[in-house]
Amino acid sequence: MKTLITLIITSILSFLVSQVQANPSLKKDFKIGDPGIASIHKMTFGPAGILFIGDSKAAQVVAIDFSEHPTLDNSKVKLDNLDKLISDMMGTTIDQIQITDMAVNPANNNIYLSINHSSGVPILLRVEDNVLKQVPLDNVSFSKTTLLDPISEEAKDKRGRKLRKWAVADIKYIDGKLLLSGLSNKEFASTFRSIDFPFGDTQDYSSLEIYHAAHGKYETHAPIKTFIPTTINGKSQVLAGYTCTPLVIFPMNKIKSGEHHKGRTVAELGSGNSPIDMIEIENEGNRYLLIANSNRALMKMDFKDLEAYQGSLTKPVVKKGAAEGVEYVNLPYVNVQQLDRMGDNGFIIIQRESSGNLALKTGNSWWVK
Amino acid sequence: MKYLFSALLIVVGYGMFGQTSQNFTFNKNEVIISKDISETKNIIVFNGEVTEEETSSSTPILGKIKEKENTVYFIPLVPFGWNQKYTVFYNHTIRYFSLPIPKDYESLKISKIFPSASRLPSNILKWYIKFSKPINKNNIYKYIRFVSDSGDTIPRAILPLENALISDDGTLLTIWVEPGRQKRNLIPNKQLGSVFSNNKKYQLVISKEIKDTNGVSMLEDFYKQFIIINADRNKPNIRNWQIKIPIADSMSDLLIYFEESIDYGSSIDNILILDDKGQSVKGDCTLLNEEKIFSFKPKKQWKKGKYEIYFDSAIEDLAGNNLNRLFDDEIHNTSKIITPSQNHKLEFIIK
Incomplete structure (x- = not known):
């Protein structure tokens, strides 16, 4: 019965999403030109081929229409020595570039890589037929909004903003909202923003904080490293991974401007590690959470286990490096640096293989069946 | 050019x-x-x-x-x-x-380090490195490390951010000392302990391999030595700060004496001086004497009258304690409305 209800809800949601995709009003504010992107830190695709770019340097989010890129079959993509390949394309050395993110357009399977070069020039690349192509950003259909903090009453001369940097840690889109997590150099605080799309004048700022499982006394102020908006037990939730690897659930409807929330910690994934990327994959009616990590293998968690876990971790993890809470399995992919969904039920990774080769490749979907 | x-x-x-x-x-x-x-x-x-x-x-x-x-x-x-x-x-x-490097090319240097003091609390939270020119920010944290007196690099001492916190002009880098270790009772703190121990000497080492935006390295490694003293578990209190009031019709500096070293990044642009009409007084701000003194040099001569100094609540000491709260903040409620920034202000009169 529960499965049936879930199926019905999913069908309704899918219908609504398709209506949104067909809604041309999403791009009504778009104009052609140069959005003035200064850096690409994080990217995510929304509906209708819109790529959202978190630009920390220019303190803005830019939405670009890439719906006209051709539909591709990237199911067999494999690019070896990716760092060398990109540095050759830039005419530079490997240490002068950084792959900041990877995003796949679910509508047409185009894979996009964002690169920062030491000169500060932001670069977007697209994979087609196993070849990297530059995507020019100076003449695109776009709209954008600022990430600057509102000026406080006392900061009448804008003092205090010069040094303030807000580095976008992750960015996701769901149901007309763009969600961003980030860290400021001013305060160690977990700021979380919700911005309506199409962009308007209002932004909601929340503070999503956690009790660490080791104690119940001190709040951490730790920033959210990566997150996904998802549905858990029929409710809209944000599933967030923190720098010191607790996995925490926040109800979406609680993310309101100016409010401060403590999430429910559902798993400790072992200290000495930081989550890098997180995706949800659905396959044959089963939903899985994949988590790429800085110092652990790619983890797979079954949503059934996640939904069944009703508690909140409050007891200390005594054993060094041990995991607690919702169970997961380690998939045979280590040093996964970027992760995204590919196609209906697959995934794509950028992985530093044991040979030293940095490879862009699809993951074997056998692991998520 | x-x-x-x-x-x-x-x-x-x-x-x-x-x-x-x-x-x-x-x-x-x-x-x-x-x-x-x-x-x-x-x-x-x-x-x-x-x-x-x-x-x-x-x-x-x-x-x-x-x-x-x-x-x-x-x-x-x-x-x-x-x-x-x-x-x-x-x-x-x-x-x-x-393209050979021009002979007169000025290599990247470190012009300042904050905090500049050599005695620092064990729960120090942030460092700022000011470079002579814009730096290559890609994977920058791998060039920076803390080394113990015995020469060992301290593991997990720096928060390794994918997107480095660098100022718009590309010259000021913020480093977070691993907050999970600096904050008491978190798992990293429990399992690895604080990054620094009392009465021990350390060095902040910046490798010469760090490069500018042209891909050119520094000429030599940079070292900043310091000794660790007791943790700071008190909020800065502006009521304990002393003001040296400038003389009327002079260009003399307004000085604010903190009772301790203050965090550079959260303070330098967060102190505002208003005249009796509520207008912001224009001037240049610097931190002196191991960031224990805030100096404000006005653009115009001081006029007689009443002034107010506004301090943003985000101003922190070296341990991340700001004017409103301690970094190790004890909370009792599961959810609360964030309290709006309190007004932290001091007044002075130029006669």
Whole structure:
């Protein structure tokens, strides 16, 4: 019965999403030109081929229409020595570039890589037929909004903003909202923003904080490293991974401007590690959470286990490096640096293989069946 | 533009394809070829030295071709690097070039470090490194480490952010000392302990391998020595701060004496001086004496009257305790409304 209800809800949601995709009003504010992107830190695709770019340097989010890129079959993509390949394309050395993110357009399977070069020039690349192509950003259909903090009453001369940097840690889109997590150099605080799309004048700022499982006394102020908006037990939730690897659930409807929330910690994934990327994959009616990590293998968690876990971790993890809470399995992919969904039920990774080769490749979907 | 190095290369042909002599120029931002020697507009540039046989299997550098009068330009997407080899391929002709670092090139240096004091609390949270010019921010934290007195690098001492916190001008880098270890009772703190121990000496080491935006390294490693003292578990209290009131009709500095070293990043732009009409007094701010003194130099002479100094609640001491709360904040409610910034202000009168 529960499965049936879930199926019905999913069908309704899918219908609504398709209506949104067909809604041309999403791009009504778009104009052609140069959005003035200064850096690409994080990217995510929304509906209708819109790529959202978190630009920390220019303190803005830019939405670009890439719906006209051709539909591709990237199911067999494999690019070896990716760092060398990109540095050759830039005419530079490997240490002068950084792959900041990877995003796949679910509508047409185009894979996009964002690169920062030491000169500060932001670069977007697209994979087609196993070849990297530059995507020019100076003449695109776009709209954008600022990430600057509102000026406080006392900061009448804008003092205090010069040094303030807000580095976008992750960015996701769901149901007309763009969600961003980030860290400021001013305060160690977990700021979380919700911005309506199409962009308007209002932004909601929340503070999503956690009790660490080791104690119940001190709040951490730790920033959210990566997150996904998802549905858990029929409710809209944000599933967030923190720098010191607790996995925490926040109800979406609680993310309101100016409010401060403590999430429910559902798993400790072992200290000495930081989550890098997180995706949800659905396959044959089963939903899985994949988590790429800085110092652990790619983890797979079954949503059934996640939904069944009703508690909140409050007891200390005594054993060094041990995991607690919702169970997961380690998939045979280590040093996964970027992760995204590919196609209906697959995934794509950028992985530093044991040979030293940095490879862009699809993951074997056998692991998520 | 100072380093826009341009070189005229007279190439004595290699005898290939009957071309015996050609010339082209290049600089950091372009390769220029006279049209009379470039039959087609197609100029391909490769990273490193590539033979003609290898050109079909090598990856060309991204760039634009422009044609103007009798000249064809190749403009790379990002500037060419110093001391790197490049290959130009046009008209079935291969030529090589590189750009030597100019002799008068000013190498990257570290101009300031905050905190500048040599005695620091064990729960110190942030460091700021001011560079002489914009830096290459890619993977920058791997060039920075803390070393114990015995010479061992302290593992997990720095929060490794994917997107480095660098000021807009690219010269000021913020480093977070691993907050999970500095904050009591978190798992990293429980399992690894605080990053620093009392009464021990340490060094902040910045590798000379760190590079500027041109890809040029520093000339030598940088070291900042410090000794660790007791943790700071108190909020800064502006009521304990002393003001040296400037003299009327003078350009003298307004000085605020903190009772301790204050965090540079959260304080330097967060102190506002208003005159009796509520207008912001313009001036330059600096931190002196190991960031224990805030100095404000006005643009115009001080007038007699009443002034207010506003302190943003985000101003922190070296341990991340701000005017409103401790970094190790004990909370009792599961959810609460964030309290709006309290007004932290001091008044003074110039007679």
